[in-house]
Amino acid sequence: MSNLDVATGSEREAMAPTSHTTEVGGALALAVIAVSRAPLLLMDEQFTVVAASETFLQAFALNSDAVRGRSIFALGDGEWNLPRLHSLLEAVGSGDAEVADYQLEMSVKGAAPRSLRLNAERLAFSDAMPVRLLLTIVDVTALNATQRKMDDLVRQKEVLLQEVQHRVANSLQIIASVLLQSARKVASVESRAHLTEAHNRVLSVAEVQRQLSLTQVGDVALKPYLTQLCNSIAASMVADHEQLRIEVDGDGSTVDSEVSVSVGLIVTELVINALKHAFPKGRKGVVSVDYRSRSEGWELAVSDDGVGMPKTRGVAESGLGTAIVTALASQLAASITVEDLAPGTKVSVKHLEAGTEPEPLPAV
Template identity: 40%
Template sequence: MMNPFLTVDEARILALEIVNTIPDPFLVLDSEFRVLAASRSFHDTFKVDPEETRGRTLYELGDGQWDIPALRLLLETIIPDHAAMDAFEVEQDFPEVGHRVMLLNARQLLTPEGEKSTILLAFRDVTDGRAIEREKQELLVEAERLLSQNRILLQELQHRVRNSLQIIASILLLKARAVASIESRGHLEDAYERVMSVALVQAHLSECEGMVEIEIGAFLSKLCDSLASSMSDENRPITIEVLSDEGLIASSNVVSIGLIVTELVINAVKYAFPNGGPDSRILVTYEADGADWKLTISDNGVGKAPQVGKLGGGLGTMIVDSLVRQLGAAMDEVSGKTGVSVSIVSPTFKVLLPQAA
């Protein structure tokens, strides 16, 4: 029958083989910090000779490269008090290896009598990981710097665009007042209104700077409030209301939708209420069904004569038609004695029909 108990030599050999199977550098030290055993990975990693390692104190290895104040603190102060320590960081320049960042895990094993101790010391090289972290942090700092620079440039560009639009609008208005031809004055006033509509949409978009998607209800409400305040007065009171489902739209589509709303509202103000009246009302409705949507601008004005055609066929028509095509949508207009309703619908939007009783 085989003896189940190992001899001292057999136990020592087994312990050394176990140490050598550990992939990370590993040391076994006595109470005086002399090396009782070192793993093969320790010798390979730090380029030290096994014969020059065993029996020497850790601080003597490699011409004193392990005589590190942080390591002395760990072994001589922390371990005696706590018996264990995990992820203790040590940095050092090692000959033939270079600068390394190591995380040390240490355990103190006491004899049954408590007089002598053995220290197990495991090393994990995190140099490459820390270098990647530093590189990522440097890239983040640089990216933030570039984003900040771009924000400043964008703000400056927006400021210049606003000023340029205001200057152009002022020139057009002055020219409209100066010309004698009624037709020319009408064209200049139309051009003035288009420039102001672009300026109005641009002003609202500047409030949403940096946003990929924009809350459509809030955007339309602010836009229509501005239109109402600029186009309505005591002599010609016009109410502009917004009814919108909650939803986000891509900022790339906001300009087109904003310009469509502005153009159609201007068109309604100009033509729907020739006699004015306290009940003049324009309703802007936005319906959302997932990614699909329907935008409707309607009024309770006088409607249009059949021969006029949709949107009158003028500059406003061409602008709206072009914007609708950019959105990949379709447009429909209904006119009657109770006003005009223009709908812009995304291609896959489904109109829910009332069910038969």
């Protein structure tokens, strides 16, 4: 019996040539490329096309005979001969890079430019099999064009929204002026009070709308927004700025425009209320506005160092302003607390995120 006859199965496998395994692996790779639904190119280390998927051929109007065995840079009418593509494939072929979602603009003779998204990978399975480069090419020209149209529409919408906010603010200020003129003309004290109250309500909404019309659509930085809002209120309601001041403090919190409207209206109501009632008979003082955001939620506080709340008057009986603030706070899922600062009053509007425990309230 010869040595070959007594060799074990594993020895016979080790002694068998590797060409068969290589051929099977290569054939399998070509079969996968052929049936792939993705636009694929399989190349050797010299960037010669070994195989191309049918999807690639259809996407770029090429036939298999004009692609296989040719350099990728020679495909078509030379539109693939791009310096950036050279650099990309050389980096991938050397093993120094693996490219994902690489954006490439391709100029096509007699047609509009095409936007391509490339993914490139170096394939090296074993020493017995040659190195291959796998390139996926997706034409995203139509997708990018659609995205640009959407971006343009969003920008147009933002411009229109700001214009609408500006016009609404102007209209509200006109209405407020008419109400104030009417209040000055009527003889009835009760009617004058109602008209003045309506003027203040419309004015508060107008100030919020005016500030929003000056703010970019999207998230609103609250501290500068509230600062401008309070400056506008002070300009219309405070005759002597040495006597009464409105100070705004806070962190760098931002909120969406819908929340900023509610917060702005709450601040306007509370500040106007403090200016009207906390400083009678020429009393000097300061109204302070502060907004802070933390992981457990946010808190808005409006305080003054005025005469404080009447001892005989409950919070629920404080009038239309309180009803408006209460409704707005409810929309924000926030609670309201009133604290006697002696002197002065502090109104806090606090929102807690779901699952957090409220802090104990201080004694009033």
